[in-house]
Amino acid sequence: xxxxxxxxxxxxxxxxxxxxxxxxxxxxxxxxxxxxxxxxxxxxxxxxxxxxxxxxxxxxxxxxxxxxxxxxxxxxxxxxxxxxxxxxxxxxxxxxxxxxxxxxxxxxxxxxxxxxxxxxxxxxxxxxxxxxxxxxxxxxxxxxxxxxxxxxxxxxxxxxxxxxxxxxxxxxxxxxxxxxxxxxxxxxxxxxxxxxxxxxxxxxxxxxxxxxxxxxxxxxxxxxxxxxxxxxxxxxxxxxxxxxxxxxxxxxxxxxxxxxxxxxxxxxxxxxxxxxxxxxxxxxxxxxxxxxxxxxxxxxxxxxxxxxxxxxxxxxxxxxxxxxxxxxxxxxxxxxxxxxxxxxxxxxxxxxxxxxxxxxxxxxxxxxxxxxxxxxxxxxxxxxxxxxxxxxxxxxxxxxxxxxxxxxxxxxxxxxxxxxxxxxxxxxxxxxxxxxxxxxxxxxxxxxxxxxxxxxxxxxxxxxxxxxxxxxxxxxxxxxxxxxxxxxxxxxxxxxxxxxxxxxxxxxxxxxxxxxxxxxxxxxxxxxxxxxxxxxxxxxxxxxxxxxxxxxxxxxxxxxxxxxxxxxxxxxxxxxx
Numbered sequence: 001x002x003x004x005x006x007x008x009x010x011x012x013x014x015x016x017x018x019x020x021x022x023x024x025x026x027x028x029x030x031x032x033x034x035x036x037x038x039x040x041x042x043x044x045x046x047x048x049x050x051x052x053x054x055x056x057x058x059x060x061x062x063x064x065x066x067x068x069x070x071x072x073x074x075x076x077x078x079x080x081x082x083x084x085x086x087x088x089x090x091x092x093x094x095x096x097x098x099x100x101x102x103x104x105x106x107x108x109x110x111x112x113x114x115x116x117x118x119x120x121x122x123x124x125x126x127x128x129x130x131x132x133x134x135x136x137x138x139x140x141x142x143x144x145x146x147x148x149x150x151x152x153x154x155x156x157x158x159x160x161x162x163x164x165x166x167x168x169x170x171x172x173x174x175x176x177x178x179x180x181x182x183x184x185x186x187x188x189x190x191x192x193x194x195x196x197x198x199x200x201x202x203x204x205x206x207x208x209x210x211x212x213x214x215x216x217x218x219x220x221x222x223x224x225x226x227x228x229x230x231x232x233x234x235x236x237x238x239x240x241x242x243x244x245x246x247x248x249x250x251x252x253x254x255x256x257x258x259x260x261x262x263x264x265x266x267x268x269x270x271x272x273x274x275x276x277x278x279x280x281x282x283x284x285x286x287x288x289x290x291x292x293x294x295x296x297x298x299x300x301x302x303x304x305x306x307x308x309x310x311x312x313x314x315x316x317x318x319x320x321x322x323x324x325x326x327x328x329x330x331x332x333x334x335x336x337x338x339x340x341x342x343x344x345x346x347x348x349x350x351x352x353x354x355x356x357x358x359x360x361x362x363x364x365x366x367x368x369x370x371x372x373x374x375x376x377x378x379x380x381x382x383x384x385x386x387x388x389x390x391x392x393x394x395x396x397x398x399x400x401x402x403x404x405x406x407x408x409x410x411x412x413x414x415x416x417x418x419x420x421x422x423x424x425x426x427x428x429x430x431x432x433x434x435x436x437x438x439x440x441x442x443x444x445x446x447x448x449x450x451x452x453x454x455x456x457x458x459x460x461x462x463x464x465x466x467x468x469x470x471x472x473x474x475x476x477x478x479x480x481x482x483x484x485x486x487x488x489x490x491x492x493x494x495x496x497x498x499x500x501x502x503x504x505x506x507x508x509x510x511x512x513x514x515x516x517x518x519x520x521x522x523x524x525x526x527x528x529x530x531x532x533x534x535x536x537x538x539x540x541x542x543x544x545x546x547x548x549x550x551x552x553x554x555x556x557x558x559x560x561x562x563x564x565x566x567x568x569x570x571x572x573x574x575x576x577x
Contacts, residue, residue, distance in 0.1 A: 002312040002419075004054045004305045006046035006117045009533060010354065012039060015113060017525035018355035018518055019362040024107050029369045033106045041106075045092060045114050052083050054121035060258030061124075061422050065204070065250060067260070072246040074203040074260045080125060084158075084206040093129050093158035097136055101152040112361040115294055116354070119301035123426045124258035126301075128161050128201045130294050134287040135162030135213055139232075142275045142283040147232060151211055161207040164287055165196040165214040165233075165264065175215065175281065176224035182216040182231055182271060192216050192233055192271040195248075195263065198433070202262030203235075203247035210235040212245065214266065215284060218277050230280030231271035244269040255425030288434060289387055293360055295434045296390035299398025300353040302427040306405035307346045309420050313409050314339055333408075342404045348544035349401060351522065351537075352515030353394045359518070360386040381456050385448050386514070392440035393511025395430035402427050441503035444510070445491055454492050461485055464513065469520035470527075476545040477520050480513045483553040490560055498562035505558035516549040 015021040016035065025034045056079045063077040087093065096111035097103025111133070119126040136155050139148055154160040171177035180194025192214055196202075203210070212233040221227030237243050244267045251261040275283055314334035321327070322335035333339045363386065367379035402423040406413035413420050431437045449457055465481040467474065487506050491499045523541035526534045 002309045004050060004057075004121050005308060006050055006120070007304060008043060008046055010351065011042065011113050011116065013522075013525070013537065014351075014354045014358045015109065018521055019109055019358040021107070021109060024109060024362065024365055024369075027365075027369050027371070029105065030107050030365075033110065038106070038110055041095070041110070042113055042117075046117055048087075048090065048092065049117045049121040052086055053118065053125055056080060056083055056125065056258075057122040057422075058419065060122060061255075061426075062257075064257035065260040067203075067247065067250045069249070072203065072248070074205065074247055074250060074262070076204050076206055076260070077258050080258060081206045083125065084128070087129070088158045091157070093132065094156045096133075097156045098140065101136075101140075101148070101156045103156050107361075107365045109358060109361040109365055112293070112297060112357060115297055116301050116304070116357075119298050120305045122258075123298060123302060124256040126298075127256065127259045128204070128206060129158060130291065131164055131200055132158060132160075132162045134164065134290040134294070135211060137290045138213065138283060138287040139274070141286050142230075143232075144274075147272065147274065150238070151232065151234075154209065155211060159207060160209040160211055161201055161204070162211040162213060163199050163202050164284070164291070165199055165202075165212055166284065167198045168195060169197055175228065176226075178215060178217070178228065180214065180216040180266065182218050182229060182273070184218075185270075190218075190231060190271045190273055191268045192231055192266045193268055194266050196266070197263050198251070199262045199264045200259055202260065202264045203250075204260055208236070212264070213274075213284070213287065214271060215280050216271075218273075221278055225281045227278050228280040229277045230274040230283045232274060233266065233269050233271040237270060254428055255422065256429060289383075291434045292387055292391040292440070293357070293364070295430050296353075296360075296387075296392075296394040297357050298430045299394035299396070299427065300350060300357060301398075302423050302430075303346065303350050303353070303398045303401040303405075306402045306420065306423040307343070307350060309418075309423070310346065310405035310408040311343060313412070313418070313420075314343060317410075317412075339408055342408050344540070344543045345548065346401045346404055348519065348540045348548065349397050349515065351540055352518045352544055353397055355518030355522065356386070356511075356514050357390055357394060360390045381451065382460070384451065385444075385456060385460055388440040388444045388448065389507060389511050389514060391434065392431070392437035392507055393514075395427070396437060396508070397511075398427045398430060399424070437507075438504060441507040442500060444507050445499045445503045446496065449488060449491060454488065457488055458485075461488075464517045467517055467520045467524075469524045470542075473516075473520040473523050473541065473545045476549050477513070477516045480509075480516055480549050480552040483556050484509050484513050487556055487559040494562065501561070501563040501566050502559040505555040509552045509555045509559070512549055512552040512555075516545050516552075519544040519549075 021035050024030050060077045066075045095104040095106045096108055099105045166175055168178050182190040182192045214231045214233045215228050218229050246265045248263040248265050315332055317333045318330035319333055322331035325331045363379045363382040367376050370376045406420050409420050412418050461481050491502050519541040523538050526537040
């Protein structure tokens, strides 16, 4: 199995030419994060993940985490705890967080580039720091001063990890149906009781403590999501005692075997309310939106390592004779045009995804740190629009590209020894957790398109259609903009049922368009490069805009079809054949 090699030059290109790290470094908050400093930091982190974390990917998949029913303890695969200890000692988890809590104060854009490398190297390992980062963001925004003082420094250092506890056996995406209860105690704390499922790293042996963020109902809470409160429930209490929190089991999953997905039992566990009662969902969305961008990144990360493996195999594997090859010689399959099409589809889509995700992270930074309120508000709107697309389109593409990587391997892709099957298994969850991709599409059309009466998405389309790029690419982007504009107008003019039916093809259209915008900008940046790297960037952009971007217009009839074709067969008749 080919080892993962961090694509440092590709990441650097995206930071400089697609996002604008240099402009962020001019903001007072990021004066220390100049491009040269960031480059050095990322190169060192790339070495760390390649040498320490990536070698554990295979054992993580084959051995997985283990649960002891007698004690509730979870043991991670060999090497994981030591690698995590080294991650903590190096301070990698602290890079993007506030200096007052021990952080490095770097942009979230830099954190996302680091997340990409970590998730490519070992997706299952990366999930532990990912959840902790989202919890830090939540407590920084909504926790009391006492809670921040108590938890944040150890979480920023990664000595303590954190979890997100939403889902229950009867309440999946319908969070409002949860039944976990919290009752007040005389000392001002609360007692939390209930069962939560699908809790990533709910129990493990890597961190000194686990800070659970748990949604529960307080007495007399209103029904549905309006009656949900949020609690901090630490595994280890102040003073060293164990809380009444226990892992009942871990799931046997399709992929990410090393990441323990836990069933957690809270039995009168001591918890501390975050903010006001019945405002828990609003607080939790801070963590969920942070995580949704990072989950979108997982689609990119798995696609990148799958591409590296597929390319290495295609260059080594010889079969058949490619056109123009000498008679009597077998050609490496990379020379066959159908294999080349698969590889170019992977490469171009990966570069489009990276640009979109990094632009999304840049908008997060500007929404927080831009010097004027008008810019911060505008960038928050960009984040609102891009996040569901980043999450859903990039994870859909991650699955598609992992499948292509398996196809490049041919029959050897169907056996475990090449390791490529793990990519398909691992990435499959990304379209499901943190809000399924169907939910992301519904969020886009029901909540984001109507912002300012449709003006928010129109502003984005106008920005895209004014892109400066070679003429052939500008024409392709312009046609896709016209198609998306027609689709947007249709959705806004029709009833919610038709809009809901249009949601998934519409999100795919917008994802393809945003990818085309990224690639047109890439082509323009490549014009100033005279080396093979620049030529490849230009050719990749041309391929995307010529062969993949036209799919956007092809989705327009699916948007306009509305709900009628989906409901033409009654629910009771779907089984009739």
